[in-house]
Amino acid sequence: MTKRTSLLSKWEAYLREPFPMLVGLSMNRIFHGSNSSEEEDVNLSMGILLTLLAIPGGFVSIFLFDKYGSFLQWLRGQTNFDPIAAALPDEYFFIVLSMVVTGGVAVWWWDSIFPDRRDFANLVHLPLPASKIFLANSVAVVISTGVCAIDVNAASSILFPVVVGSSQTQLSFVVRFAGVHALVVVLASIFSFFAVFATAGLLMLLLPYHLFRRISRYVRTLIATMLLATLATSFAVPRMIEGLPRSLHSPLRFLPSAWFLGFGQLLHGTSDGALARLGHVAVAAVASACAVAAATYTLAYRRCFVRLPELADTPTGNLGTRSSSIFRLLDLFIFHTPFQRAGYRFALKTLFRNEVHAVSLGGSFALGAVFASQTLLSALNEKGVSPRPTAAELSIPLILGYCLLLGVRFVFDIPAHVQANWIFRFLLDTNIHEAVALARRIMLCFVMPWLFLAVLPLYIHFWSWTIAFLHIGFITVWFVLLTEVLLVGFRKVPFTCRYPPFRPAAVVAVITCVLGYFAFTAMTSELESDALASPIAGGFCFVISLAVWYAAYRIRRRALAGENHLMFEATPAADFEFLHLSDSG
């Protein structure tokens, strides 16, 4: 007991030394975000964040019991079961999952990996050598990467081998499989993290600082899209891997997740020539990513952090007035009142100039693009272009629109410099009832132009004028309905309200969004497909649209009947409420 206490006090004393303290500061910045206002951050504690990151791997492993259970195999008549061969697609999925989650984390930490202005202001004037701050941050990055890689893969590294080995009698098989699996997924995570880190460092090094800041949001969106595309195609790739030995020039050679699968098979001792070659690439890729990240980090640190005050004093340039004629045109046709006009300008500039908003919106668009392209590819692979569009072909704009509308609605709730919202509080009459009208117009402005600029010409080209116009009309109705549903209870100026307190309903909201996706994209496109074939189905479709609109209208009326003033603070739900059971009225 005494020994333990003395070790603990020694450890506590060590943590109060300058260097560990600097490492702790850097880790805090990495986990809590950089340069952000303390009041508007969603500050997840480190514990919650690590739990959230660990959940997917654990859940997926548990769901695989059905596939590997010996009793279930016996029931299915599978007597010659090769667990390693059977585990190949699942192994691939876990590799992709670890790369996507860790890569996603690195994209989220993009700004906080390097020391920021706050660090500069607080640390640089203290008697500390610059090399110490640099070294402390490097250690913090390595520790954060390690913690993240282990955490993301911890559950799957234990549960997945147990699940795969459930039909095996030898414990050594499980231990060996677990070791190989853990090594492969952790290396895949490390590669993913440092590849993103190296990209950030390289861009910081090659571009002028203001240009780096400007293009960061686009690069982050692009990386997020690539990660999502890798995840979305993770079920198709293992089938392609089976044909790898026959195809020397397969595009799989360029897929990092395939390299790590090859590495795993190499360690299992079951790899064929082609996969083994990919396995060797994996080792070189991890080493290269780490080396490039370290080199660019060192050089970018010298170039950017040490020169931060100079960068702060450099003029940021004119933001320009190029879009003023577009605004005038929109004022004429869409935004009629001063509130709507000012609100639209504010919303648009916030969306495109604030990195968090731009990246979130870009992410939702990327998600839509991945799902839409997947649906399009599978639709074309099945039949090619048919004389009348299939439900899948009709669903493409619906998928994109759903993700974009949901994304815009989601970012409305992300505050932008909430301390600056006093101007709205000061100027606006809180009894103004135009918040929904403004939000509706902004949301529809994001999706409607593309219907006419992209969807209409494409459907005219592949099918006919009639089908294209009917389809546009149908989609317009459903976009308006979706917007109405998403804006039920909305009474804010976008971006000016603090984060809503975490509600138990958040989980339900996520599930509703997922179910809503299938309802909105699959069911409505089936309905439309039927409506194009028969006028009766068209009438049915019209009735459903009316019912949805009426339901949204009634719910909004009821929501606004209680409190309908403009809000700037989302009040938490009361822990208890009086039921007034004795009241007669």
Add this chain to the structure above:
Amino acid sequence: MLQAIGLSKYYASIPAVENVTFDLKAGEILGCVGPNGSGKSTTVKMISGLLEPSRGRVLFRGEDIHRDLVGFRKNLGYVPEEPNLYPYLSGREYLEMVGILRGIPQSRLGKKVDSLLALFSLYPSRHSAMASYSKGMRQRVLLLAALLDDPEVLILDEPLSGLDVSSALVLKSLIRALGQQGKAIFYCSHVLEVVERVCSHLLILRQGTVLAAGPTGEIQRRIGHASLEGTFHHLVEDVDPDKVTQEILDVVREA
């Protein structure tokens, strides 16, 4: 104690500060004033070693500060213009961190931090996260951090920003007392009344160059104005405030 010799800073060949020279001796309080964009902040960053000058040198006890930046900073207390603190640390945690990083022995650090927190009326909120601090409280934390290790040189950039009346009175009195104790203080501010009352010497900047430097009373005597405001206006401002006021009123009243 602290000398600036021909300090210049250029951003892409555009001069932000040009040929700034002064000599800050022990016990002197040098007030740096100038309109927006005159180069005050750039000068502060250069003399505190945060920014390398394009030309010129900063000497501390006759040695170039960039030859031993760590050694110079051991003797430097710095209050930046913006109270950019770590919001998730409490005031006490922050000061302890600064103390540890400054190498103050931990045996006397805790007591010193608590005493200073109490004297600056921060003791009741010492364990609260600084995210909940007002601007004045954050400014007081910065001042404490600058004073913690009893530095020889103090560089204060708008130190009264956000302070309430009593804290401001304490600070003004403290600056004078520190000067009398032999500290060299560089005081940068827009509040001319305070500069006039606190500073023994003046450095007036305009468009990156020194317009006047010397003892406060002597500069005022030479210009022939009794107040610093009059002196400043005579030297720096090339606009007629009454004329500009009238023009603004005309524009505001426009239909």
